[in-house]
Amino acid sequence: MGHEQSIVIGAMKGGSAKTASTYNLAYSLAEQGKRFLAIDFDPQSNLTTCFGVEKTGEVPVTIGHLMISVLEEEDLPEKTRFIWEREGVDFIPAPMMLSAVDAKLRLEMGTGKILSTILDVVKDDYDYVLIDTCQSLGALTINALSVADDVIVTGNPQLLAMMGLQDFLKTVTKIQNRINNKLQGAGILLTICDARTILSKTIVEEVQETFKGQLTVFENKIPNTVKVGESIYYSQPLIEYAP
């Protein structure tokens, strides 16, 4: 992956570690000297919480506000008002009202690329922009995929958790064909893997077999470990909490 990349972390299933992956990837790449912007694009504001923001409902300028500004043809505020920094990683927080933005995007015409207006203002400052999406394939996620260069699909190798994978990839193909032909499937990141269970091993093999020649399944898998939950509780990236 080259310079000025926008990467979306997505999946159709909740709890497949999209947020944990976005958060930790941000710090791992920042440690390698990359300039990083993470965008919380999920109404649940989980990524914002990971960064240690306690009252996500009280953040004055969020990605939701920026989306509304663009929708209303208003000027965007100064970057310093919406870009936050936590130990070398910049991020834009999300509020609860982001779900209202999703509804608004669906009501108005031509809203598929609203997020790109915001990215145009900030992306030159960064090597990577990472967007953490929500589990539903609503207008927000479509917006995220419409501006992205790459999408990393997270998958938790439990039978039911893997079932939305094909549907999600079908949507990625539709977006590639209809809205954003530079979008690439970077690969499938298997998360919360239990090396000890036969089911987990079987499903990992199945996924590798299914996507052979079609989409990379990253060889590095993320193990199931309590350290992830603990590190989030303490708002610390894993490279710090449990290197």
Ligand SMILES: Nc1ncnc2c1ncn2[C@@H]1O[C@H](COP(=O)(O)OP(=O)(O)OP(=O)(O)O)[C@@H](O)[C@H]1O
């Ligand atoms: N490698 C891991 N091992 C154990 N638990 C993990 C791991 N990664 C994430 N978790 C836990 O799994 C839960 C879901 O993770 P996370 O919030 O990152 O998923 P998500 O895909 O962003 O979910 P959502 O769709 O709700 O946004 C969290 O409680 C998190 O602490």
Ligand SMILES: [Mg+2]
């Ligand atoms: Mg999440």
